[in-house]
Amino acid sequence: MTPPGTVQEFCLRLIQGETLEEKLAPPPRDLPDVARGDGSVPEAPGRPATLRIVPGREARVPPLAGWGDLDQRVRIIHALANHELQATELFARALVQFPDAPGPLRQELLRTLAEEQVHTRLYVRRLEALGGAFGDHPVSGLFWNRLRETRTIAEFLCALSLTFENANLDHAPEIAATARLHGDEETARILDRVAKDEERHVDLGRRWVDAFAAPGESTWQAYRRQLFWPLHPGRARGEVFQTEARRRAGLDPEFIENLRAAESEVPESERQRRPTS
Ligand SMILES: [Fe+2]
Ligand SMILES: [Fe+2]
Incomplete structure (x- = not known):
């Protein structure tokens, strides 16, 4: 795939991407922030089939008290990875939704997005080290949904x-x-x-x-x-x-x-x- 030419293109690809690789590819350096679009955003993020967003009641997370049990610990870390992935998608959404935000703010949002990608990766790797995989458990879209009205x-x-x-x-x-x-x-x-x-x-x-x-x-x-x-x-x-x-x-x-x-x-x-x- 050709590399994204603008911040807008990078963010849309990240939101709509259906592989973790697309979502976690860091923004190329010095990406031009031109042709920012009209602010329309996708209704929901694209997700790999195993990470499709389900209603919160179907994606229950064990309480912290369960940490001592490896199975529950892995499910908690799985949920943390999904929080970070949502944060990544949300910073991308902010950049798409608010094309008129000041340039320096947009640069900060893009840098923060990249940090959320790093956080996602750290939890995903930890999950794997504990014998799990990102996509083993249902995930919710709580943050995305709560921010829909902004x-x-x-x-x-x-x-x-x-x-x-x-x-x-x-x-x-x-x-x-x-x-x-x-x-x-x-x-x-x-x-x-x-x-x-x-x-x-x-x-x-x-x-x-x-x-x-x-x-x-x-x-x-x-x-x-x-x-x-x-x-x-x-x-x-x-x-x-x-x-x-x-x-x-x-x-x-x-x-x-x-x-x-x-x-x-x-x-x-x-x-x-x-x-x-
Ligand atoms: Fe954050
Ligand atoms: Fe984070």
């Missing part, structure tokens, strides 16, 4: 970077600690790396959400204004709250404290729904 790049960053990646600042260290408890240093080290990279990914979201914010609006205010149900701040954190990681990601005390107080359950009356206009 209409601006700022909304997209609120949902992906400031919610899902933000939550991973808690999840990744928690999973790493569980792996270490069971002597699984190799997997723990991958999670350490992912957690470290995630601080930069959250920082990217924060800086650009700030750049697009209304005059005088804080990061938290901009975040709340642009995050719609079923997403909510309770989805942006895990059980054990990592304050330092969030500081390193550049989040300010107001944001960190509001997030710390966020509940995982939101009463009907407090669910922020997108205004219908």
Whole structure:
């Protein structure tokens, strides 16, 4: 196949690709970001037959408590690989969906996409070292589906970077600690790396959400204004709250404290729904 000639071509191929090789081929250096398209995106990503997206209820993942059991551990790592693959596809989608985003932001999105590809590979290799294979278990499309409604790049960053990646600042260290408890240093080290990279990914979201914010609006205010149900701040954190990681990601005390107080359950009356206009 001829190499992609533009960022847009690279991203579309990645989204629509039906082999893991197509999805994990890194972006060529200095890819021209011209002819960016009209913003229309595929409904769903292409996937290899063994990684077709199924409803969440058909892709259940064992709880972390199952780590000591190799079969369950492999299924958890399988799900982590799918999270990273979805992150890869989503950064590609952002580049296709928002052709008018500033050039420097688009370059950052492309670099982040490449890091998500690396994360995917690391989990896939670990899975293989433990006797599994990527595609052995059903996978969900939760992240892709949750971000389907985003209409601006700022909304997209609120949902992906400031919610899902933000939550991973808690999840990744928690999973790493569980792996270490069971002597699984190799997997723990991958999670350490992912957690470290995630601080930069959250920082990217924060800086650009700030750049697009209304005059005088804080990061938290901009975040709340642009995050719609079923997403909510309770989805942006895990059980054990990592304050330092969030500081390193550049989040300010107001944001960190509001997030710390966020509940995982939101009463009907407090669910922020997108205004219908
Ligand atoms: Fe990642
Ligand atoms: Fe990330």
